Amino acid sequence: MSEPSNAADNRRPQHLVADENDTAPTIFRAQNRFIDPAQQPVAPAGPVGPPAPGYPPPGPPPGLQPAASQPVTPQPVAPQPAPAPEQLPPPYFDLSTVALLGQPKRAPTEGWRKWLYTASLHLINLGDSPRVRRRNELVEQVRRPLRGCYRIAVLSLKGGVGKTTVTATLGATLATIRGDRVVAVDANPDRGTLSQKVPLETPATVRHLLRDAEGIQTYSDVRAYTSQGPSRLEVLASETDPAVSEAFSAEDYTRTLEVLERFYNLVLTDCGTGLMHSAMSAVLAKADALVVVSSGSVDGARSASATLDWLNAHGYRDMVRNSITVINGVRSRSRSGRGTKVDLTKVVDHFARRCRAVVTVPFDAHLEEGAEISLDRLAPQTREALLELAAVVAAGFPATARTNA
Structure with missing residues (x-):
């Protein structure tokens, strides 16, 4: 009896019977169902018809660029919607005193x-x-915060306009209102009188300070060379001998400033009337603010204007634009005809066009005495004018720390 498998093979057509070594391609080739890729006919190059509906147009394979002779029409890009803003958590409620209790009147x-x-x-x-x-x-x-040392130069080309008085009263006002240290330096080579505006506590002068500069390490050391008034303003006196004070050079002023700016936040310098003496170059080079003093008279205003002209001609234009003009000792007109006849409105307008600010300080009987100055003895109008002057000076304080140069 024959095997069932052989019987089954006999029942199939002979051309479908394959040996064990036959493969599928052999069977498909026998049935003309297999096409060899090497024998596939290549279609001739020619125009390509439009693509079937629903299919994208043919293009070059990825990574290949079209030929330069065939222009590519850019496809419009649909705008992408903007991303939704990030949702921040709600801020915490302010727990400050003003927010919780309100601002009391x-x-x-x-x-x-x-x-x-x-x-x-x-x-x-x-x-x-x-x-x-x-x-x-x-x-x-x-009381605006101040970082570092701020240096103010007070000068005038004409004497007798109250330059030293303005230095002392401005320094006293700043020292009274502020909590930091304020010192005024007498840099007048012609026997300055700044030390006479405060009670004299020591006979030491700027010369003694320079002589012992290397041994000054603390504030108590430098305090032995200054005199302090009731307003807490300290004054560093100059030499009373004109022959010695004339030798106060630019280098001496620079060394003096290097000592003072280590212990004081505000340094005011009472300059001499001469703009050409030796220390003036260092004073102007180191100054952060400039205060030009004028009287209410015609010659005082002309001298102050000439001072600004000299500064402009010698490379201090920026300092002139940021300077402050003080019209000092102005007498108001009275019914009896006393007082100034100068049109102060025009004087103020002249300096307002050249400087940052103009402050008018009225005449005061206490300041006319020329002795030690006490702010409590000044007239209310004088104290208000000095307060305005101090506020204008403080408006020029730098907002950030400055390296002392």
Whole structure:
């Protein structure tokens, strides 16, 4: 009896029976169902018809660029929607005192408003007057934070206009309102009188400071060479002998400043009337602010204007634009005809066009004495003018720390 498998093979057509060594291509080749890729006919090059609907147009394979002779039409790019902004967590509630308790209204400090506030058992609070609020704003401006040492030069081409007085009163105002150290240096080569504006505590002068400069290490060391007034303004006196003080050179002033700026935040320099003496070049080179003093007279205004002209002609244009002009000792007109006849409005306008600010300091009987200065003895108008001057100076303080040069 034959094997079933052989019977099955006998029943299939002979051309479908394959040996064990036969492969699928052999069977498909026998049935003309296999096409050899090497024998595939190549289609002749020619125009390509339009693609079938729903299929993209033919293009070069990825990584290949079309020929230069065939221009490529750029396809429009659909705009992408902007990403949604990142959702930040809600900020924490401010826990400051003002946010939690509110800003209390200040009680009036003077005048009938204070009397009414006291008489009503603190029920009627009208606050301070506009004048008092303005003064408080100036005080806050004077207390502006200061980093490093700020150097102010006070000068005038004409003597007798109150340059030393302005230096002493400005320094006293700054020292009284601010909490840092303020010192005024007498750099007048012609026997300066700055030391006479404060009680004399020591006979030491700038010459003694320079002689012992290497041994000065602390503030208490330098304090032995200065005199301090009730306002906390310190003064470093100059030599009383004109022959010695004339030798105060630019190098001496630079060395003096190197010592003082280590211990003081504000250094005011009372310059001489001569712009050509030896120390003036160093004073102008080291100054951060310039205060030009003028009187209310015609010759005083002309001398102050000539001072600005000289500075412009010698390369200090930027310093002139940022300078402050002080019209000192102005007498107001009275019904009796006393007082200045100069049109101060035109004088102020002249210097306002050339400088950063102009401040008018009225005549004061206490300052006319020429002795030690006490701010408490000044007239209210004089104190307000000096406060405005100090605020204008403080407005020029740098916002960032400056390296002392």
